[in-house]
Amino acid sequence: MTAEKNRVLQVEDLEFHYDQPLINIAKFDVARHECVGLIGPSGCGKTTFIHLIAGLLQPIRGHIQINGVDLSQLSERETDRLRGRYMGVVFQRLHLIPSVSVIDNLLLAQRFSRTKVDRSYAVNLLEELGIAALKEKKPSQLSQGQAQRVAIARSLAHRPALVVADEPTSALDDGNAADAMRLMRTLTAHADAGLVIVTHDQRVRREVDRVVNLGDVA
């Protein structure tokens, strides 16, 4: 029962395809505090899998539960809200909102998650990432490494149960990639969340609790 409660992501019998079968996953779970590396060759459906978890795509078959809630039972609006509330996403290309400041990017995540807007928590996150001094800067004024940290902070700003990172280290050198991984692990654990890192970056293998090859879970 406790193990069940600790699972923040449960995937069963998941099938999805465009023209040809793309995703076929019998079982995939992620627990709180767990860091799972999801790997696979290019074109194997890693990003599609993230979109399915986020409820942005509808599976042909199967079930996805986020924090115990089955996405197939929800309307689109409810899925949007569940995603906002329980999921944090770090995009490969970061996708910080360019028109607002660093701190407002974090507050925007809190606002769309319908949780309490907690500026001090957001500032604390930035302090832990060592970029509090940049909080009033616009994303265009940041270096790639700084922007990466802001994206990590934004994914955690609303205290999600699950953080999904899509190729978070692909644009970083070895030192920054190791830093980014360490920070994501520490902060997700501190936030009592599970972490899924989708990557083909071999450097990540060393930093995760377990590695799942998307081709092996069918």
Next chain:
Amino acid sequence: MSLLRLALANLFASWLTSVVNVLLLALGTASIAILLLANAQLSSALSRNAAGIDLVIGAKGSPLQLVLAGVYHADVPPGNISSAEIERWQGHPRIASAIPLSLGDSFRGFRVIGTVPAFASLYDAQIADGRIWRRPFEAVIGSRMAAVTGLAVGDSFAGVHGLSDDGERHEESRYQIVGVFESTNTVLDGLIVTSTESVWLMHSRHAAESAPHQDGVASHDHEAVQHDHEAKAHAHEAKQQERDQGQLHNSVIRHGDDITLLLIEFSSPIAALTLPREINAETNLQAASPPYEITRLLQIVGVGLNWLNAFAGSLVIGAALSIFAALYASLRARRHDLAVMRCLGATRGELFNLLFVEGLLLTIAGIGVGLAFAHGGIELLSVWWGKGQAISVSGWIWAESEYVLVFGLLLAGAVAAMLPAWQAYSADVARTLSAP
């Protein structure tokens, strides 16, 4: 962070595009607002000046000329009529009042009106300084004239023939200013009002003085009517001393002299149907209805106004299209940002609202700046023109038709914002995020 703040941040992020769109809409808004304000203030001024005047009776000629001369004091009258007409029409059962006006002279472009005190009550005029006239050659001046000329109670001036300052000057009969009217925002503000007898005496003296040279014939400013006052001049002169010693009841008009026209107030609405026809058909006089003549005039001018309105309308449509284009381009540039917002938990409705609010903010800013341009511009124009204008305009007046303008513009802005907002609503997030 609220959607409104986010929308503002997005607009500020592309500030140059936003400013250009706001200015485009402001230009269209200002053009229409200026036309509406000018039209409203002109109509209001025309109505205010004709209030209480149902009909103008004068010599045969152009009815519009008679109205412009007798009500708006913007033209020369077509001729004179006998003062015997006053009692005739004052006693008419369908006429409540008949106020005689004698025109002919002016001072620095301000017209001298010989009339009775009831004339001032047409404009609800009060005396701001001094008193009403009691004797011939006492005059009360309008507030605009006082402001422009600097003349005040106790000053005197000599009138000239006609409306231009280079007319013949009546130095022998100077007017004494005994009062100044409060401002009424009507033509009265630019008039010099005196008794009918003053005008008669002025021209009797003038006729007498010029008789040896002009065979007893004096010419008025309109030069269409010639008087033969020589014989009457002796009677006036004989009585002048007696009049000067006591208060003149200037509502009493003596027979034998001409006046220019009569301002008529009907005693019942039915008179509007019968009286003009009766006068025009059965007498050698002319009856002209101010509302009818002004409507006719505005219809002629209205053709031009319609073209101006159409031009201003095309500016607004162009501005609305520009807002649409700006939002649409912005939507394409920000499609990844909007998809990310969906990932952060924003609903389709929230993205629709975001784009819609951005469009409305641009529209509201355009309307606000446009109205500020229009009202500020008219106020500046009013200050630049000064107090010497017959019809004063103000930027501090809100025309009822501006509510319709604002509503119409908001609607146009909302429609322009609707399509980009709908595209944001219906965007495929997964496809957008996967796209390069």
